Amino acid sequence: MSGRPLTHWRHRLAERGVDRQLWLLAPALIFVVALFLYPFFYGLTLSFQPTDGGPFSDYARFFSDAYERDTIWITLRIALPAALLNVLAAVPIAYRMRGRFRGKRLVTTLLVVPITLGTVLTAQGLLNFLGPTGWFNRILLSTNLVDEPVRLTHNYWGVFFSLVITGFPFAFLLVLSYLSGIDPTLERAAATLGADWRRRFTRITLPLLMPGLATTFCLTFVLAFSVFPSAVLVGNPAGETRVISLAAYQAAYEQYDYPYASAIAMIMGFVELVIIALVLGARSRFYTGSTGGKG
Amino acid sequence: MATITQAPPARPPVPTDRRRRVVARPAAWIVWGVVIFFFLNLLGVVASVLVSSFGRRWFDTWLPDGYTTSWYGRAWEEFALLQVIVVTLEVSVLVVGLSLLIGVPAAYVLARRSFPGKRLIFLVFLLPILMPPITYGIPLATVLYKFGLAGNMSGVVLANLVPSVPFVILTMTPFIEQIDPRIESAARMCGAGLRTVFLRVLTPLLVPGILASAILVLVRTVGMFELTFLTAGPDSQTLVVALYYSMSASGIRAQQSVDAMAVIYTSMMLVLLVVALRYVNPTQLVAQVKEDPEH
Numbered sequence: 001m002s003g004r005p006l007t008h009w010r011h012r013l014a015e016r017g018v019d020r021q022l023w024l025l026a027p028a029l030i031f032v033v034a035l036f037l038y039p040f041f042y043g044l045t046l047s048f049q050p051t052d053g054g055p056f057s058d059y060a061r062f063f064s065d066a067y068e069r070d071t072i073w074i075t076l077r078i079a080l081p082a083a084l085l086n087v088l089a090a091v092p093i094a095y096r097m098r099g100r101f102r103g104k105r106l107v108t109t110l111l112v113v114p115i116t117l118g119t120v121l122t123a124q125g126l127l128n129f130l131g132p133t134g135w136f137n138r139i140l141l142s143t144n145l146v147d148e149p150v151r152l153t154h155n156y157w158g159v160f161f162s163l164v165i166t167g168f169p170f171a172f173l174l175v176l177s178y179l180s181g182i183d184p185t186l187e188r189a190a191a192t193l194g195a196d197w198r199r200r201f202t203r204i205t206l207p208l209l210m211p212g213l214a215t216t217f218c219l220t221f222v223l224a225f226s227v228f229p230s231a232v233l234v235g236n237p238a239g240e241t242r243v244i245s246l247a248a249y250q251a252a253y254e255q256y257d258y259p260y261a262s263a264i265a266m267i268m269g270f271v272e273l274v275i276i277a278l279v280l281g282a283r284s285r286f287y288t289g290s291t292g293g294k295g
Numbered sequence: 296m297a298t299i300t301q302a303p304p305a306r307p308p309v310p311t312d313r314r315r316r317v318v319a320r321p322a323a324w325i326v327w328g329v330v331i332f333f334f335l336n337l338l339g340v341v342a343s344v345l346v347s348s349f350g351r352r353w354f355d356t357w358l359p360d361g362y363t364t365s366w367y368g369r370a371w372e373e374f375a376l377l378q379v380i381v382v383t384l385e386v387s388v389l390v391v392g393l394s395l396l397i398g399v400p401a402a403y404v405l406a407r408r409s410f411p412g413k414r415l416i417f418l419v420f421l422l423p424i425l426m427p428p429i430t431y432g433i434p435l436a437t438v439l440y441k442f443g444l445a446g447n448m449s450g451v452v453l454a455n456l457v458p459s460v461p462f463v464i465l466t467m468t469p470f471i472e473q474i475d476p477r478i479e480s481a482a483r484m485c486g487a488g489l490r491t492v493f494l495r496v497l498t499p500l501l502v503p504g505i506l507a508s509a510i511l512v513l514v515r516t517v518g519m520f521e522l523t524f525l526t527a528g529p530d531s532q533t534l535v536v537a538l539y540y541s542m543s544a545s546g547i548r549a550q551q552s553v554d555a556m557a558v559i560y561t562s563m564m565l566v567l568l569v570v571a572l573r574y575v576n577p578t579q580l581v582a583q584v585k586e587d588p589e590h
Contacts, residue, residue, distance in 0.1 A: 018410050021489065025416070028460060029399035035457050036423050036431060043434025086389055089329065096326045107330075114337060116514055116564040120538050124557045125340030128347055135339050165337060218425070227425025229520055229539055245429040245521075246348050253525075257436050269430040276425060 034295065047263035057261040068264075071244040072271055078156065078231075078241065079224035080275075084164035086171040086224075087217045091209075094176040095201070099184070108176070111169040122162050123233035127153055130161065158234030159241045164223045171220045178212030179205070214283035218276050225272050244268045341561070346555035370555040374537055380563070383533040386523075387516045390455045391509050397456075398463030399505065403497070405464065406471035420461045428458065428521035436525040444565060446528035454522040459512045466511060470504030471497075503574065510571040517564060534560050 013019065050058040062068045099102060112120065130136050130152040137149040152158060182205060190200045228245045233242030248268060252261035304556045348366055350359025370376065405417060418510055423431065435454055439445035444453060474497070482496045504546075538560055541553050 016411060021408065022404060022410060024400035024404045025398045028464065029395050029416070031456065031460055032419055032423070035435065035453060037419070039435040039438040040431055040436050043431075046434070046437065092322070093326050093330060094325060110334065112568060112572070113341075113565070116518060116568050117341070117561060119520060120535050120542065121557050121561055122340065124538075124542060124554065125344045128343035128448065128554070129336070129339045135343060135357070136336070136359060168333065205336070222427055223424060226429050228429055228519065229545065233539075233542055245427065248429060248433055249525075252437070254431050261433050262437065265430050265433045269426055272427060272430070273425075 007272050013219060024080055043262040044266060046259050047266050050259045050260075050263075051257060058260045059267070061260065062264060062267060067242075068247055071242055071247045072267070074226070074241065075225060075243040075245075075268075076271070076275075078159055078163065078227060078243065079221060082160055082167060082191035082224045083171075083217055083221040086164060086167040086220050087175070087213060089168060090175040090216070092171040094172055094179050095205070098176060098179045102129070108173065112115050112173055114165050114169045117166070118231070119162060119166060119227075119229045122165050123158075123230045126158055126162055126165075126230075126234050130158065153234050154236050156240050159227060159230050159243075167223055168222065171216050174216040174219065175209075177210065178209055178216070181212075210286040211283050214279050218279055221224070221275060221279075223273065225268075225275075244271075245283070344554050344557050344561075347551055348558045350551060353551075366549070366551040366555040367559070370552040371547075371550060374541055374556055376534075376537075376556065378530075379532055379534055379537045380538075382448065382531055383517060386451050386455065386531075386533055387513050389452045390459050390516045391512050393452070394456055394459035394512055395462045395505060395509060398460045398508075399467055399501070400493075401460075402464045402467035403493075405470055406468045407476065417558070420464050423457050423461050423467070428519070429525075431457065432522050432525045435522075439526055443514065445526045446531070448531045450526040450528075451523050451531050451533070454517050454526040455519055457522070458519075459516065459552075462512060462515065463508045466508040467501070467504055470501060474500050506574045510567070510574055514564070514567050514571060517567060534563065 003238055010019075044222065047058055048055040050061075053061075097107065117125075123157045128134055132149040132151070136152070137146075140150060141148075152161070186208075187200050187204055190204050226245055227243055228249065231237060231241045231243045231246055235243075237246055244264065245268065248261050248264040252255050346359065347353055349364065351361035351363045354360035401420070405413070405420075432454065435457065436445055436450075439450045444450045445576050473531065478496060478500075479492055482492050487495065517533070518535060519533075520539065524536050524539065525535050527533065530542070538553075538556055541556060
């Protein structure tokens with residue numbers, strides 16, 4: 001590429017696309033190795049060096065104790081339905097809102113608000129709003145829909161709602177951008193050939209959208225899977241919503257047992273990656289190519 | 296409203312169009328109903344925090360029995376909010392600056408070049424976004440404590456860089472792809488080195504993209520709870536973490552002063568959001584929107 005004389009091997013490398021410009025990657029690579037890969041492998045080796053017992057005893061400890069083992073199911077039982085609901089609810093709404101209409105900017109702006117609220121403020125708001133004397137229960141009581149306040153906080157539902165409030169807008173914006181990336185002329189072509197909206201959606205839009213939906217599901221699931229503050233604040237952290245991240249946190253910062261905490265973190269990462277691999281594996285079976293736009 | 300939002304109409308076959316509209320109308324109402332219900336609850340969540348922060352005493356009634364602004368003064372003093380806000384801003388600015396410096400050159404290489412191992416490197420950069428923060432946060436915090444970097448601001452900044460740098464890379468890549476490579480070639484032919492191309496040609500063209508990803512990273516950092524929580528010491532808490540501590544220790548302090556703090560946090564986030572939306576279209580977070588060519 002440059003005019004300077006090159007040694008033989010340098011020339012060969014350059015032909016394969018390796019030259020000095022790749023040094024631009026160096027800072028980012030050093031960073032990711034030092035702050036992500038190294039701690040990860042450090043944690044991995046630490047998890048095999050428990051304070052007492054053989055190399056696998058911390059893993060055995062986690063899986064033999066029902067109180068600890070159940071955190072996996074508790075987390076999945078909260079995260080999977082929440083992520084599914086967020087993605088599935090986002091599709092029809094985004095389908096209706098693609099294209100231009102008055103107030104679209106306003107609606108999308110309003111939807112960004114919950115993302116910025118963050119989990120902690122959402123938790124505080126949910127405690128006030130859904131609590132036994134909150135407005136939601138007051139409305140239900142005064143319209144005689146229920147006889148006594150519905151318990152929606154400090155249990156499963158509090159955490160679930162907090163995940164929907166923070167996760168749904170995120171899923172919606174992603175789905176909307178994937179939908180907008182599908183060339184509208186494709187659907188119009190189908191319409192001129194006589195397809196009604198149902199067929200246009202199931203035969204054209206949905207297949208093109210599926211890879212995007214899989215990605216959206218993964219990202220929403222990651223958010224939901226690592227639920228931590230809301231599980232403590234609006235959930236029941238000792239029982240029903242003792243999620244796995246809470247177990248890891250307690251091991252590290254309450255028992256100061258870093259090997260055990262690392263073991264739990266590894267299990268958590270593994271479970272999450274299995275789910276993501278399953279979804280992405282299914283995704284590769286769908287059409288992944290140009291959608292006319294970008295997406 | 297419902298008629299405006301419908302999919303681009305199929306012009307030529309008029310009967311199809313009419314039939315579609317009859318089918319679509321109840322669906323449209325359901326969709327709008329769900330959206331409105333979601334927003335009403337969201338409004339309730341936010342408003343209940345807001346009203347409570349101004350309320351004198353609020354127990355089993357629809358609204359507080361008096362209004363006061365004194366909780367804000369109390370929260371400001373009790374939680375040392377000035378210091379917390381200064382720390383939050385310092386951390387965010389450092390994270391944004393560093394992640395741009397590290398991420399943009401890497402994004403450039405990944406967008407423009409192909410070389411052996413590119414997919415692997417891309418995957419490594421993707422992992423920190425795909426993993427829940429707690430999973431890598433606990434080993435990371437352990438490592439940072441080992442080197443004496445955690446418990447102060449450097450630890451918080453380093454930990455927050457882990458998801459931010461990949462995020463910059465992911466958001467910048469499409470912006471770089473949009474720039475015509477012939478512009479760079481022309482600059483090169485006129486004798487500009489890589490550095491000149493970067494500083495005099497690419498950076499000015501990339502300003503919108505850099506602003507967009509800077510603001511997104513800023514919003515994420517201010518809202519990032521888990522990583523900051525795991526690495527912060529008493530003097531390096533950001534606003535979210537301080538809010539979490541004040542909430543989980545509630546009972547000691549009045550509910551309303553926690554609410555006041557939450558309102559301060561929200562208004563900070565809203566200011567950031569309003570600034571962000573001047574530069575970023577929320578739907579363009581993952582893909583460029585292909586606008587309907589008809590309009």
